Amino acid sequence: MLRGAREREGRSPAARWLQLATVAADGTPRVRTLVFRGWAEASVLDLLSDGRSAKAAELRQQPAVELCWLLPRARCQFRLRGQRLVLPADVEQQQRQRHWQSLKPSGRALWGWPAPGAALAAAEEFPTELSDEVPLPEPFELLRIDLEQVELLELRDHPHQRRRWCRSNEWSEKRLNP
Numbered sequence: 672m673l674r675g676a677r678e679r680e681g682r683s684p685a686a687r688w689l690q691l692a693t694v695a696a697d698g699t700p701r702v703r704t705l706v707f708r709g710w711a712e713a714s715v716l717d718l719l720s721d722g723r724s725a726k727a728a729e730l731r732q733q734p735a736v737e738l739c740w741l742l743p744r745a746r747c748q749f750r751l752r753g754q755r756l757v758l759p760a761d762v763e764q765q766q767r768q769r770h771w772q773s774l775k776p777s778g779r780a781l782w783g784w785p786a787p788g789a790a791l792a793a794a795e796e797f798p799t800e801l802s803d804e805v806p807l808p809e810p811f812e813l814l815r816i817d818l819e820q821v822e823l824l825e826l827r828d829h830p831h832q833r834r835r836w837c838r839s840n841e842w843s844e845k846r847l848n849p
Contacts, residue, residue, distance in 0.1 A: 672823060676745035689740040689751075691718065691814075693729040701729060705814075707740075708770060714818040714838065715756070719770060722810035723786040730755045736816060746826040753818040763813060771807045776800035782808045824849060 680686030687707045695701050703726060708717040720726055730736070734755040741748045758766065771779065779801035785792070818838070825832040831849035836842045 673740070673749055673821075676742045676747050676749070679745040680742050681744070683744070686742060689718075689738050691726065692737045692739070693726055694733045694735075695725070695729055696732055701726065708773075711766075711815055714753075714842075716751075716816050716818070717766075717770065718814040718816065720812045720814050721782060721787050722812040725788060727812055730814065738816065748824045748826070750822040750824070751816070751818050752820040752822075753816045756815040756817050758813075758815060766815070767811055767813050768807055770813060771811055772803075776802055779805065782811050786810075822847075 677686045688704050689707055690702050691705050692700060692702045705718045705720065708719055711717055734757075736753060736755060738751040738753075739748060740751065777800050780798045783798040783801050783805070785795045785797075820835065820837045822833065822835045833847040833849045835845045835847055837845075
């Protein structure tokens, strides 16, 4: 269903954008937009992040996350709940390298920028590209999310339709009030 909804979005870059909710060290919520990078398994998805960002520390403290994926042309919203996986070091390094090589030079450029959230200095440089020869930077972080629950809210009909699938219930569908 998610694949079909994403296909209805066409070539829109927004079809790959989803919001990641985490919990800060002080217990307050944080939300930011990330780019979907693919499926590692049927219920495991990959995102990329800058390890110098606040979300990296938040996920080390509390690996539980919720993702919200709004697909406006398809008129649906997916809420994905899960945990950030900790991978064996060799697997993580191999997967990081694979994702790094799959990025366009302009996509890699973000990891050549100064640390996210730091004070902006007048002399800071923000490259527009990092070539294929640039080695994998240390802050290039893979966020592999193992999904435990998926909710779909379809906004097309009246009333809206809402469904939930949980791993603990063998992914069987449960219809809910919208």
